[in-house]
Amino acid sequence: MIDRERIEKAVKEILIAIGEDPDREGLKETPKRVAKMYEEVLSGYSDNPENHLVLFTEKYDEMIIVKDIPIYSMCEHHMLPFFGRAHVAYIPNDNKVTGLSKIARIVDVYAKRLQLQERMTEQIANAIMEKLRAKGVMVVIEAQHLCMIMRGVKKTGSYTVTSAVKGVMRNEPTRMEALFLIKGRQ
Ligand SMILES: Nc1nc2c(ncn2[C@@H]2O[C@H](COP(=O)(O)OP(=O)(O)OP(=O)(O)O)[C@@H](O)[C@H]2O)c(=O)[nH]1
Numbered sequence: 326m327i328d329r330e331r332i333e334k335a336v337k338e339i340l341i342a343i344g345e346d347p348d349r350e351g352l353k354e355t356p357k358r359v360a361k362m363y364e365e366v367l368s369g370y371s372d373n374p375e376n377h378l379v380l381f382t383e384k385y386d387e388m389i390i391v392k393d394i395p396i397y398s399m400c401e402h403h404m405l406p407f408f409g410r411a412h413v414a415y416i417p418n419d420n421k422v423t424g425l426s427k428i429a430r431i432v433d434v435y436a437k438r439l440q441l442q443e444r445m446t447e448q449i450a451n452a453i454m455e456k457l458r459a460k461g462v463m464v465v466i467e468a469q470h471l472c473m474i475m476r477g478v479k480k481t482g483s484y485t486v487t488s489a490v491k492g493v494m495r496n497e498p499t500r501m502e503a504l505f506l507i508k509g510r511q
């Protein structure tokens with residue numbers, strides 16, 4: 326679990342280290358606010374996909390796509406946000422489908438941690454394969470990394486796109502159908 330008190334102490338140290346006065350009015354409550362903020366944006370550590378697993382029986386064995394799911398995550402190298410959209414396509418098994426919102430909740434379980442975009446993409450795909458016992462899944466994530474925009478190489482507008490494709494979704498026609506449907510809106 327996240328230790329708020331410890332974060333508060335550390336943030337106060339950072340404020341002193343950058344030459345600020347942690348006791349001035351505007352900063353007095355900042356360590357507390359930052360600790361609360363981390364608790365929220367890193368809440369995925371105390372969550373897992375099982376908490377969001379709702380399966381219904383429905384005679385449907387075609388592709389289901391939830392696209393344009395907004396994601397906000399934190400890069401583990403700089404602890405700066407990266408954000409964008411996730412698209413998830415899956416093919417159910419045994420006529421078992423999940424609630425659509427649960428797909429977005431599974432995305433959040435992994436987004437709300439210190440992450441690498443590649444790892445997060447893979448973890449979401451594996452969770453859907455294993456927990457939903459899906460026949461196939463494709464996860465595509467398009468994101469902008471603040472560590473590449475506001476610092477470092479400063480490449481505003483550059484997007485990183487990652488994809489993970491599992492099971493029957495690896496078959497060429499199925500993969501093409503998923504990609505076509507994901508890109509369809511643009
Ligand atoms: N593969 C991958 N790299 C990432 C991700 N987020 C940040 N990075 C990269 O992690 C790398 C860390 O490189 P380092 O050389 O250790 O750190 P740095 O000196 O801050 O690097 P610069 O960003 O180039 O200034 C950088 O190239 C970042 O762009 C991610 O989700 N996936």
Ligand SMILES: [Zn+2]
Pocket residue numbers: 400401402403404405470472473
């Ligand atoms: Zn980074």
